[in-house]
Amino acid sequence: MSIWVLRGLRDGVVTTRWPARPDDYADSWRGPARPLPAAALLTPHPAAPALTPHPAAPVAPAAPGSSVSIEALCPTGAIIAERSGNVRVDQGRCILCGRCVAERPDVFAWSQGATGPGAAALTRDQLIVPELPETDAAVEAARARLRERTAALRRSVHIRHVDAGSDGSEEWEIQALLGPVYDIHRLGVFFTASPRHADVLLVTGAGARGMAVPLRTTYDGMPDPKIVIAAGTDATSGGLLGDSDMTTGGIAATVPVDIWLAGSPPSPFGIINALLVAVGKLGRDPASSGPSAPSTPARLTTGPRGRRWSR
Amino acid sequence: MTGTIMQPGVKALEHEIECRLDVGERFAGLFATRPTRTAPLTLSAHLATPGGIDTLEASLPPGAESYPALTPRLGAAFWYEREIHDTFGVVPEGHPRLAPLVRPGSPETPGDRALPRHVTGYGMFTIPHGPVRSGVLESIEYLVETPGEAIPHLNMRVFYKHRGVQNRFAGMTPADAVLLAERTEGIASVAHALAFSHAVEQIAGCEPPATAQLIRVLHAELERIANHLDVAVRLADAAGLAVATARLALHKERVVRLVSRLCGSRFGRGVVVPGGIRAAPLLPPAQLRAELDRLAKPIADDAAALMATSSFLDRLRGTGPLTPERAREHGALGPIGKAAGFADDARPARPYDAYRALAVPPAKPHVAGDALARLRVRWEEVDQSFRLLRQVADDLSERAPDLYSVTCEPVSGRAVGWSEAPQGEVLYDVSLAAGHITRCHPRSASFHNLVLMHEVFAGDILTDFPFIEASFGLSVAGVAL
Numbered sequence: 001m002s003i004w005v006l007r008g009l010r011d012g013v014v015t016t017r018w019p020a021r022p023d024d025y026a027d028s029w030r031g032p033a034r035p036l037p038a039a040a041l042l043t044p045h046p047a048a049p050a051l052t053p054h055p056a057a058p059v060a061p062a063a064p065g066s067s068v069s070i071e072a073l074c075p076t077g078a079i080i081a082e083r084s085g086n087v088r089v090d091q092g093r094c095i096l097c098g099r100c101v102a103e104r105p106d107v108f109a110w111s112q113g114a115t116g117p118g119a120a121a122l123t124r125d126q127l128i129v130p131e132l133p134e135t136d137a138a139v140e141a142a143r144a145r146l147r148e149r150t151a152a153l154r155r156s157v158h159i160r161h162v163d164a165g166s167d168g169s170e171e172w173e174i175q176a177l178l179g180p181v182y183d184i185h186r187l188g189v190f191f192t193a194s195p196r197h198a199d200v201l202l203v204t205g206a207g208a209r210g211m212a213v214p215l216r217t218t219y220d221g222m223p224d225p226k227i228v229i230a231a232g233t234d235a236t237s238g239g240l241l242g243d244s245d246m247t248t249g250g251i252a253a254t255v256p257v258d259i260w261l262a263g264s265p266p267s268p269f270g271i272i273n274a275l276l277v278a279v280g281k282l283g284r285d286p287a288s289s290g291p292s293a294p295s296t297p298a299r300l301t302t303g304p305r306g307r308r309w310s311r
Numbered sequence: 312m313t314g315t316i317m318q319p320g321v322k323a324l325e326h327e328i329e330c331r332l333d334v335g336e337r338f339a340g341l342f343a344t345r346p347t348r349t350a351p352l353t354l355s356a357h358l359a360t361p362g363g364i365d366t367l368e369a370s371l372p373p374g375a376e377s378y379p380a381l382t383p384r385l386g387a388a389f390w391y392e393r394e395i396h397d398t399f400g401v402v403p404e405g406h407p408r409l410a411p412l413v414r415p416g417s418p419e420t421p422g423d424r425a426l427p428r429h430v431t432g433y434g435m436f437t438i439p440h441g442p443v444r445s446g447v448l449e450s451i452e453y454l455v456e457t458p459g460e461a462i463p464h465l466n467m468r469v470f471y472k473h474r475g476v477q478n479r480f481a482g483m484t485p486a487d488a489v490l491l492a493e494r495t496e497g498i499a500s501v502a503h504a505l506a507f508s509h510a511v512e513q514i515a516g517c518e519p520p521a522t523a524q525l526i527r528v529l530h531a532e533l534e535r536i537a538n539h540l541d542v543a544v545r546l547a548d549a550a551g552l553a554v555a556t557a558r559l560a561l562h563k564e565r566v567v568r569l570v571s572r573l574c575g576s577r578f579g580r581g582v583v584v585p586g587g588i589r590a591a592p593l594l595p596p597a598q599l600r601a602e603l604d605r606l607a608k609p610i611a612d613d614a615a616a617l618m619a620t621s622s623f624l625d626r627l628r629g630t631g632p633l634t635p636e637r638a639r640e641h642g643a644l645g646p647i648g649k650a651a652g653f654a655d656d657a658r659p660a661r662p663y664d665a666y667r668a669l670a671v672p673p674a675k676p677h678v679a680g681d682a683l684a685r686l687r688v689r690w691e692e693v694d695q696s697f698r699l700l701r702q703v704a705d706d707l708s709e710r711a712p713d714l715y716s717v718t719c720e721p722v723s724g725r726a727v728g729w730s731e732a733p734q735g736e737v738l739y740d741v742s743l744a745a746g747h748i749t750r751c752h753p754r755s756a757s758f759h760n761l762v763l764m765h766e767v768f769a770g771d772i773l774t775d776f777p778f779i780e781a782s783f784g785l786s787v788a789g790v791a792l
Binding site: 003004005007008010011014025030075095096097098102110160161162163164165166167168169170171172173174175176178179180181191193195205206208209210211214215217218234239240241244245246247264265267 | 414415442443445446447448449450470471472473474475476478479487490491494495496497498500541544552554555557558560561563564567568575576577578580581589590609613616619620786787788789
């Protein structure tokens, strides 16, 4: 046993300081695809009328020789080409295959960064980028409702995880949170075996019909207030499996979802970020112009007692 | 080399399988197909031969709703025939137990708490564990029948998270389907994408460029290291070794970060495509080589320390033993088979991609078959993976810029592709018509191996359970497709 004592000191502190300090790995994370803002498509000109509040990328004419419509690029139907010519990406369907970015780099790019308030959505529509005009008000309303419910969750949060038909990778990323690099215990977040002790239900998977009853039973067994996080594209929309005779196309058919998190699978930073957004510990960053903006170091709201929540 | 051989009937199929097993071939799977509801059911059995995978087939008479089960004489078909029964409702007559396995039987079954009991006697009770389990784990239900300590019988219900993956494949193009293959068993994304792509490439008759083959091996071996480290983390955690758990979890995180620096995904997703790989690695070979050197030594160091921690070894030695006879009979795959003296690694036996040139040495013989032997096999594989990876990095740095993929546009045909996942051999039986998939049957090592959990509780008690489960290192997603 004694051999392990010194070994534990070998690499010094490997734990990330995020969210108190920015983390390079979190910021360089390659997130779901997004349409490029209109500004990037137009010829650069100082007078270009590019910066409307939520610019959506206009459809560029199809590449020469390509007969593929822009929507057909996506295997999960995440690309929405509006009649007006705008292109949006439903990141809740994006499985990060990168095909749209590779085929049409003039229209699509990766979003950058795993963290920031925009990386976890409070309404399903918030995952659509650039956001729909009506999203802002709905998000604010959802945030207010959530804040009311989470006021009781002060400095410590307990999570119950349920796999509702995942491919197994989401579980790896959640387990990583308990490792030395992410160590969510430092944030007062713990996993619990009993739903009776849980504040947050962290659900992965496309919503396997066989898991509907166990998932619902777990949800019903949790005391109020409770928060449900749909962790990953599968949990959000069913991903490639979608709505079928064996899956419900996401978990919202079984339990009411409060936080939506894209990613196939989401990165560990994305999951911590969603947890912090869920319990209202991560405010909306005024600097970010929308969900597709690169993440900036998260601004922490002050806790209920007026103290900063993390060290 | 694969071929399909039609048999005149189920009896002839059984006889042919037995003859082939007698000459040393390995039973690798059994599944059924029925193109339409009224068409006769066709049984397909896969047999691993020295050079490839052979498919033996037999059709039932039209309208037949039952056939003589293969399981009584071919124990390894136990779960395969239950899957056939679940999927088609066709009854394998004489099968010892046809309870639902991969698909919930009736809609109310998942909520039904009436537990099946196999061992009766004074003081016997059943502990239902799952599908929502303590800890962050995949959904599966273990029904542990016990008088208090010993585990005379274990029952598994894996159907809770059945996702209908196999049906989803139908109608997809190979380019889309490889993405689904990656998500069939998420912790072995690369291996599944490889097995699927190999099948498609066989149909198309194309061969990926040499550089692409090397990069495929690169990702497959990094995936193996990450998976084996994950098993070690879970074992150390089960033994309550906090520092060892943290150290090994750190190494695992560093490995998956290296994968993400190479391709953007922590699971190597989006790398393998039919015909090659999607794009060049984001790290130059020299930097990759340096990263590998930085990883290899600390991992080997901590592995050696773990294997010298007697309190840990005591929990693994003699725990969950699989006898070499059973391993051979069942055709146990991957580290579970190797630990019990039955090594049929696809990389040396049926090499694919750059493994043909890299020459993977055969596995060291182990016979104990217990959790300790399984962990030893994993550490040996980690060492071997690092050796292969260094070779790959060196080869890549000497190589002139090359294509990353060739055109792979298969039209029609059928082929079986395989690869060696960290859990063992993965098979994909793919049929295409007019450029679209008509049927794709994935067979993960997890499905083939998990049934062996029934048989390894010789004298083990409840507290050994986490060690045995972790030492198997399987994924439920790959079982209940």
